[in-house]
Amino acid sequence: MIFLTVGSMFPFDRLVQAVDEMVAQKLITETMVAQIGDGKYEPRHMTFDRYLAKPDYDQRLAEATMLIAHAGAGTIALALQHRKPLLVVPRLGKFKEHVNDHQVVTARKYGELGHVLVASEMSEIPAQLAALKHFRPRSREVRPQELARRIGVFLETLQTPGN
Amino acid sequence: MTTDNEFRLVAGASAGGHAAELNILLEAARGLWPTEVSVYITTMQITAAGFARSGKPVYVVGECDRRKPLQALAVLLRTLWLAARLRPHAVVTTGSMPIALFCLWAKLFGAKIVWIDSVAQCDDMSTSGKLMRRVADLCLVQWPDLAARIPGVEYAGEVL
Numbered sequence: 001m002i003f004l005t006v007g008s009m010f011p012f013d014r015l016v017q018a019v020d021e022m023v024a025q026k027l028i029t030e031t032m033v034a035q036i037g038d039g040k041y042e043p044r045h046m047t048f049d050r051y052l053a054k055p056d057y058d059q060r061l062a063e064a065t066m067l068i069a070h071a072g073a074g075t076i077a078l079a080l081q082h083r084k085p086l087l088v089v090p091r092l093g094k095f096k097e098h099v100n101d102h103q104v105v106t107a108r109k110y111g112e113l114g115h116v117l118v119a120s121e122m123s124e125i126p127a128q129l130a131a132l133k134h135f136r137p138r139s140r141e142v143r144p145q146e147l148a149r150r151i152g153v154f155l156e157t158l159q160t161p162g163n
Numbered sequence: 164m165t166t167d168n169e170f171r172l173v174a175g176a177s178a179g180g181h182a183a184e185l186n187i188l189l190e191a192a193r194g195l196w197p198t199e200v201s202v203y204i205t206t207m208q209i210t211a212a213g214f215a216r217s218g219k220p221v222y223v224v225g226e227c228d229r230r231k232p233l234q235a236l237a238v239l240l241r242t243l244w245l246a247a248r249l250r251p252h253a254v255v256t257t258g259s260m261p262i263a264l265f266c267l268w269a270k271l272f273g274a275k276i277v278w279i280d281s282v283a284q285c286d287d288m289s290t291s292g293k294l295m296r297r298v299a300d301l302c303l304v305q306w307p308d309l310a311a312r313i314p315g316v317e318y319a320g321e322v323l
Binding site for chain 1: 229
């Protein structure tokens with residue numbers, strides 16, 4: 001099963017429609033399940049939810065063999081946690097899919113680091129999905145405690161009132 | 164509201180990825196900070212519910228996007244009112260612009276500001292981050308090469 005997810009903040013009709021049409025044209029033959037937010041386009045060739053509660057969302061991630069998503073840093077982190085191969089498609093500002101094109105940069109960066117595959121255009125999706133079958137995402141080392149510790153050191157320096 | 168002798172630490176994040184980053188940071192900060200978060204601020208009700216689970220007050224200031232000046236004005240006024248009312252000693256935030264506006268007001272009222280630019284900003288800082296670089300007392304980015312290139316910002320780790 002391939003899980004397509006666009007997050008809950010903004011719709012991503014261009015991606016949802018492209019994938020739905022690829023299923024219709026048998027360019028995608030695996031079972032597709034989608035989470036589409038409040039997009040206007042309703043898929044006709046795959047089952048979908050608009051929003052998923054966290055446990056249901058996590059279950060979809062766990063069950064999926066591959067993921068397709070927008071290039072949100074949070075979604076990428078989730079895919080890596082679940083060790084799932086992820087194909088990201090960046091949202092573009094010109095289609096009002098986000099406030100700007102920062103997802104293009106996010107996609108490129110995480111792509112270069114070997115964490116995800118990237119499709120910059122919808123037409124690249126079928127070939128990248130074929131590549132995704134053999135893609136082993138590089139795991140990512142993160143240090144949230146170090147970041148928190150640095151902030152803690154700063155907070156320690158602040159005078160508490162009355163002292 | 165908090166009592167007068169309590170250190171008032173406000174944690175703020177916009178709905179979506181910013182809030183997710185703040186949650187990871189606060190989880191990692193358990194036991195590492197000298198003080199607990201006393202108040203949360205965010206931009207949408209859906210995110211407020213998550214922060215409310217902490218049992219602390221949560222204020223929603225609304226979203227503002229550069230394409231909608233009236234909305235931005237509303238957020239500017241709401242954040243002013245809130246900063247005047249809360250008078251935080253410190254603000255820790257993972258962005259974005261509406262929370263940056265709150266930080267500007269809070270700074271005028273004497274707060275120290277910790278800004279953490281989103282991990283999604285890997286080639287350059289966000290628009291609000293560039294503004295906050297000049298305002299924040301501690302400004303962090305989550306990519307080492309960014310910190311090496313941009314004066315006045317530090318890298319100390321990443322949330323995801």
